[in-house]
Amino acid sequence: MSRRIMLTGTLLAIAIMVHAQGGSGETGITNATQEVRRYFTVGVDLVYAIGAIIGLVGAVKVYNKWTNGEPDTAKVASAWFGACIFLVVVATVLRGFFGG
Numbered sequence: 141m142s143r144r145i146m147l148t149g150t151l152l153a154i155a156i157m158v159h160a161q162g163g164s165g166e167t168g169i170t171n172a173t174q175e176v177r178r179y180f181t182v183g184v185d186l187v188y189a190i191g192a193i194i195g196l197v198g199a200v201k202v203y204n205k206w207t208n209g210e211p212d213t214a215k216v217a218s219a220w221f222g223a224c225i226f227l228v229v230v231a232t233v234l235r236g237f238f239g240g
């Protein structure tokens with residue numbers, strides 16, 4: 141019985157807060173969506189910058205292994221290339237998903 145009273149009280153408090161904020165809360169959701177989209181563009185650029193740095197470090201690592209004649213160079217090169225492709229694809233898919 142006390143759980144029902146607590147649940148009813150919580151739902152009543154939420155309803156009062158929503159009503160005090162201007163009805164359905166549509167304005168808050170719209171503002172939150174705009175904020176996410178604004179920060180998202182900067183985030184995608186940051187992912188590209190991090191990808192560029194990781195790509196350069198990986199390229200140097202692969203080059204060093206290649207010049208030293210190490211046998212696992214192909215494995216390291218494919219992992220590095222896959223990571224670069226993954227970052228580009230993820231950033232592109234997220235940009236398409238969020239409409240940035």
